[in-house]
Amino acid sequence: MNKFEQLKAKALENAKAARLLAEKADNENRELTTAEKSAFDAAMKAADDFVKRAKEAKADAEILAAAKALADEIGGAPGKKAAGPVGRKAWGRAGVKTVREAMGRADGSKALVSGSVTMANPVSDGVAPLGAVPTSVLDLLRGEPAEGLSDEDYGRDLAGYKPRVENDSQIMDAIMRGDGGGTNTFTYLRQTVRDSKAAPVADGALKPTSIYTMEEIEDRFRVIAHLSEPFPQRYFHDDKSLGEFLANEMGYGLQRAIEQQALSGDGTGENMTGILSTSGHLSQAWSADLLTTLRKAMTALQVTGVDPTALVLHPTDAERLDLLREGVDSGKYLLGDPAAEAVRTLWTIPRVTSLAVAAGTAVLGDWAAAKLVTRQEAVLNVDTGGALFDKNQVKFRVETRAGVAIKQPGAFVEIDIAEPAA
Structure with missing residues (x-):
């Protein structure tokens, strides 16, 4: 088991422990006790930490793999192929072969x-x-x-998350x-006004205000x-x-x-x-x-x-x-x-x-x-x-x-x- 899998397993273990605490209180139709709430928060914090570390481990591995593929492509041993299909024709050939x-x-x-x-x-x-x-x-x-x-x-912030899966x-x-666990929407900022007022300003004088109006746009994938x-x-x-x-x-x-x-x-x-x-x-x-x-x-x-x-x-x-x-x-x-x-x-x-x-x-x-x-x-x-x-x-x-x-x-x-x- 590599580092990524180990960290992922730890995150899963803590998330599961938190879920069991939440479900126990839910089944008994009551709120979490102070001790249970403390244990739940600790488990979720640990899960969050392990998730972040797992992502970093995975990113490191991907960077190394990408670097190796690039090295093979521009200066690697003769006869080696670039990692993965590139372009529409290679995409088609890969599909046919599979x-x-x-x-x-x-x-x-x-x-x-x-x-x-x-x-x-x-x-x-x-x-x-x-x-x-x-x-x-x-x-x-x-x-x-x-x-x-x-x-x-x-929406994947684990803070306060009550697992029900x-x-x-x-x-x-x-x-x-x-x-995103199935999310079909995305958001981004769109600039609607761009009015720059930058200008020389004397000591003690009021600085001009530039207007860069932004609005949040929510859209969905098609x-x-x-x-x-x-x-x-x-x-x-x-x-x-x-x-x-x-x-x-x-x-x-x-x-x-x-x-x-x-x-x-x-x-x-x-x-x-x-x-x-x-x-x-x-x-x-x-x-x-x-x-x-x-x-x-x-x-x-x-x-x-x-x-x-x-x-x-x-x-x-x-x-x-x-x-x-x-x-x-x-x-x-x-x-x-x-x-x-x-x-x-x-x-x-x-x-x-x-x-x-x-x-x-x-x-x-x-x-x-x-x-x-x-x-x-x-x-x-x-x-x-x-x-x-x-x-x-x-x-x-x-x-x-x-x-x-x-x-x-x-x-x-x-x-x-x-x-x-x-």
């Missing part, structure tokens, strides 16, 4: 009929590599966890995982999911075709749905409230031509003290930019040689192409002002039972739970780049 092995085990063992496989999340809110060029809206939304999403925000191990496991159509189980023998199916269709579908929700979800029903549906974001109307309109949008942000970090465009609008020339139909391309290997930028700001934004609309902003938050890892569910069994078919379901925290709506500007009819 499911195929589960469905085709050796004789004498039970093969998988229906079940779930938890894999690396293709829409993870994990930190993006430092200095990496963003290639999707999800790249822009990844970063540090949103403000306010600490362990305590999920059927399985102590389950609640302790939930505490260790940090999943389930993002889709099904595959049934197809023959024999496809499991062809890694290439099934791997491409999972990676290029189901993983991509999950990513695209979340990008669309994070940008323009309208907040009704099970839709997220996206950036363009959040009150407070700026708007820029069409002005003269495409480049002028985009530059004015940049100015609209800069005069409020916001430095934009990326521009998101529909592919057809990205094409319009790329094909701008000095002449109407001839001359040099304004944005550079199409054969050049330069990073796609506009006035040094990276351009990201996405189907999540409508044609004729662009979104410019400081993308650190919004963050993707996930509650549940992507889960691949597999079913071969019922009518599928009779036809020797298999069906997939992929789903995750996610939300978006928009901390500064004013850090984004919605741009109308649809050229008016002549």
Whole structure:
């Protein structure tokens, strides 16, 4: 038993002792005696201490594992693989391998009929590599966890806790995982006013007061999911075709749905409230031509003290930019040689192409002002039972739970780049 497991067992032992005291008094329809209350408080304090120490031990182990994986990746022994799948295609291959092995085990063992496989999340809110060029809206939304999403925000403070659970191990496991024991909401602070009054002040004079109004936003995670159509189980023998199916269709579908929700979800029903549906974001109307309109949008942000970090465009609008020339139909391309290997930028700001934004609309902003938050890892569910069994078919379901925290709506500007009819 490693250090983490030992500390976890100690925490469980103390939590169970506290529960027994509380249940004894409850069953006898009375309050805890002074001695029982003292023992209960002591047990819960000990449980809390062991939980904290267990988390630290687990974090230390994870840091060491991550460091080793990084060392292997950038300077380890030749031939070693990076720890865990990276990217949508690797995610798909990992799922195929796991499911195929589960469905085709050796004789004498039970093969998988229906079940779930938890894999690396293709829409993870994990930190993006430092200095990496963003290639999707999800790249822009990844970063540090949103403000306010600490362990305590999920209501897991043990002080005064009176355990009423059927399985102590389950609640302790939930505490260790940090999943809030089933909480489906998250909170964060959103800035609604930004008025800086900083100025020189004489000795003894009253200092000016800047206004940075914040409001606490509570939101809930949404389930993002889709099904595959049934197809023959024999496809499991062809890694290439099934791997491409999972990676290029189901993983991509999950990513695209979340990008669309994070940008323009309208907040009704099970839709997220996206950036363009959040009150407070700026708007820029069409002005003269495409480049002028985009530059004015940049100015609209800069005069409020916001430095934009990326521009998101529909592919057809990205094409319009790329094909701008000095002449109407001839001359040099304004944005550079199409054969050049330069990073796609506009006035040094990276351009990201996405189907999540409508044609004729662009979104410019400081993308650190919004963050993707996930509650549940992507889960691949597999079913071969019922009518599928009779036809020797298999069906997939992929789903995750996610939300978006928009901390500064004013850090984004919605741009109308649809050229008016002549």
